Amino acid sequence: MEGSTMRTSRTIGWLFSIGVFVGTGTVLLAQCPSGAVCVDTDDNFDRLNGNAVQGHVETSLFGDLQYYFYPSVAGQEDKDGSVLSTSSLIWGAQGGVIRYNFASITLSSSGPGTYTATGYHEIYCPTSLCGSEVYYPPYTDGWNGYDAGSLSVQRPTVSGQPGLWWLGGGPDNPNSLYNQGYMSVTTNCSSCSETPHWTVTANPSKVSLSCTDCSTLIITTQQPSSSIGDVHIQASIGGFPSDTFQFTVNQPRALVSQGISDSASGATGYQSLLYYTTIEDAYGSPFASIGINEQFGSFTADTTNNWPTPTAGGIATYSGTWWDTISVACGSPCGASPLPLPPSGLSNPVMHATQTWRAGSATLGTGVVVQVDTIQYYTDHGRHN
């Protein structure tokens, strides 16, 4: 700070050195006390708007003896300890105020951090008033004339869920899986008047925003992510952007078999239970519960039969694992042909169809396709092939 722009004191304090003035110690005064000169300094940064700060240094004089002195100030501005600029010593009018404003700084270029203005405050009594030139500092209280003030600047902060679900266009309310959520931004600037502006800077087609100039919005998923955090969102205040908020549009990925159980059912027939978990795409983790539904294509007979075709169904909720039941149970006497059998190893295909599984809803045909298989009815069991 004590660079070439800073003037060194001259004729240091001879006036005060004989004890004319002293500091007033811890006295707190609403006004300058009688028989004193008061020196106010203000060295700081102001937040001009969302995207600009400006430093200043100021020396002002007042009090009974203010007109004996001329104020001066020099300054330096730093960001996180690195010097941005300095200013030479400039003088104000007799008994007055002198202020230096540094050039405004654009935050979108210079970034967040701690901006510090350091002022060097010198006062001067000319020969015409004091009989000889008198400069302070050092002041009689030992002050070296330097003061400083800082402003901490943070980027706006976006908050919200880091991801939502793509379930084909809607939510799965029974399972609390949502395709919409709130996002909001904290400006981190109490004096900023600008309305935050939102931008999706990467993969904008994967989400929609309910508004772009607002503090809080609703984000709606439109397409699934290709990778975790591939949707990038920023909110800016007057052009000063937040850090990138990485957002993921997750979706159900697949069904994972958890085993099959075949057993006899009815007088003659079988029941095959095919157990599954449903996993999500981003991390491959199983859902605790998600709506599941199936749809069948046309059934094709593998052999001449009079077996009824099944009715597609859906499951709204479950706990961890669910199962599909393929069952042909016949009474006695049984009119089915061929005759369904309990699990026996005597397997002949009877009929089959394409089976499409969707996750995200119990409503048939709604949700994200997680498995397409062939549902195969055999004489003594059923399978998803």
Added chain:
Amino acid sequence: MKVSLLTARLPLAVATWCLVASAGYSQSAFVPSAGDPEVFYRYLRQAHQAVSETPQPVSSPAQQGAAAMMHVTAGDLAVLENVYQDTTNAIAALDTEAKTYINETVKAKSTPDLKKLQDYYARRVQILEAADQQLRNLLGDASWRRTREYIDGDFRSHVKRRVYQWKGQQ
């Protein structure tokens, strides 16, 4: 021979005070009290600067930003500017009077009267207190409270004050 300003310029009776005062005095700067008139005047000056640097219509984003920085509405900026102009004119007139008195007294190799200097300062405080009241009347109580809250809060906290007092014994 070097002679101190005060021994040279102030009445002899006063000058005798100075011989015993201590210069080895340690203090730290302090933040002025809430309601301090000089802090209020600093606020007016800063508002003036904010207005001067954003000469757009009141409805412009720049004016809105300036108003936000000063913690008032954009419409209130004009009120602040009016009070600033009135106050600064009055202070300038007082400064001129005081400086003329001091400079001419010294030039005449006489000593400024401390009571007169105290009177100038008292008038300065009166001007600032009147400005404070004027702004309160113009803004209305609610706006004034918000403004005063800011001045006495964050704004005031940036000011450091040091007092260099004539101190002695009679």
